[in-house]
Amino acid sequence: MTKIAVLGSGIVGETLADGFLKLGHEVMRGTREVAKLSSWKDRAGKNASAGSFADAARFGDVAVLAVKGSGAESAVTLCEGGLVGKTVLDTTNPIAAAPPESGVLHFFTTLDDSLMERLQRREPGAHFVKAFSSVGSPSMVQPNFGGVKPTMFICGDDASAKGEAKGLIEALGWEVEDMGAAVAARAIEPLCMLWCIPGMLHGSWTHAFKLLKR
Numbered sequence: 168m169t170k171i172a173v174l175g176s177g178i179v180g181e182t183l184a185d186g187f188l189k190l191g192h193e194v195m196r197g198t199r200e201v202a203k204l205s206s207w208k209d210r211a212g213k214n215a216s217a218g219s220f221a222d223a224a225r226f227g228d229v230a231v232l233a234v235k236g237s238g239a240e241s242a243v244t245l246c247e248g249g250l251v252g253k254t255v256l257d258t259t260n261p262i263a264a265a266p267p268e269s270g271v272l273h274f275f276t277t278l279d280d281s282l283m284e285r286l287q288r289r290e291p292g293a294h295f296v297k298a299f300s301s302v303g304s305p306s307m308v309q310p311n312f313g314g315v316k317p318t319m320f321i322c323g324d325d326a327s328a329k330g331e332a333k334g335l336i337e338a339l340g341w342e343v344e345d346m347g348a349a350v351a352a353r354a355i356e357p358l359c360m361l362w363c364i365p366g367m368l369h370g371s372w373t374h375a376f377k378l379l380k381r
């Protein structure tokens with residue numbers, strides 16, 4: 168059993184928190200407004216709790232950052248050093264406020280700098296691993312694609328953290344592909360744009376990526 172901090176009160180955080188609880192882990196969700204999670208905590212069971220970002224960060228052996236990209240850096244700051252030395256699964260994307268253009272999202276980053284790299288600079292002592300940034304929440308836990316496991320692309324600078332993340336992600340039903348160092352987040356984060364286009368244009372949100380090899 169692992170103590171997992173899930174930072175964020177939205178649907179991504181709820182989905183992953185519930186998934187980890189079903190696997191037998193202890194989960195504390197962190198939020199700016201703890202009262203928002205009272206109904207979730209009541210139904211989630213004895214291994215579930217809620218607190219501030221700092222409370223959750225201190226609690227977790229591993230953390231999941233599941234907040235809006237625009238609030239990700241401030242959320243890391245609110246953890247008050249509690250992420251230092253820990254694996255942090257970073258689900259965030261740098262989605263800008265501007266409306267999509269022909270179904271294509273706008274990012275507030277460039278191809279020369281990713282949001283995860285900004286987060287790593289904000290808290291150098293944490294071990295960020297990009298994950299769950301290129302799929303919708305309904306398919307994050309035990310994805311069902313007719314027996315074919317979709318691919319979760321990850322990256323990060325710490326090999327041990329990526330190994331820990333890989334085990335957790337595989338337990339949630341995914342195939343994991345390690346794309347290398349944190350700089351690879353510059354390529355992984357834009358997959359969110361590609362993933363969203365069928366939804367934006369055609370209302371289709373039930374898909375995932377698969378890396379084919381031979």
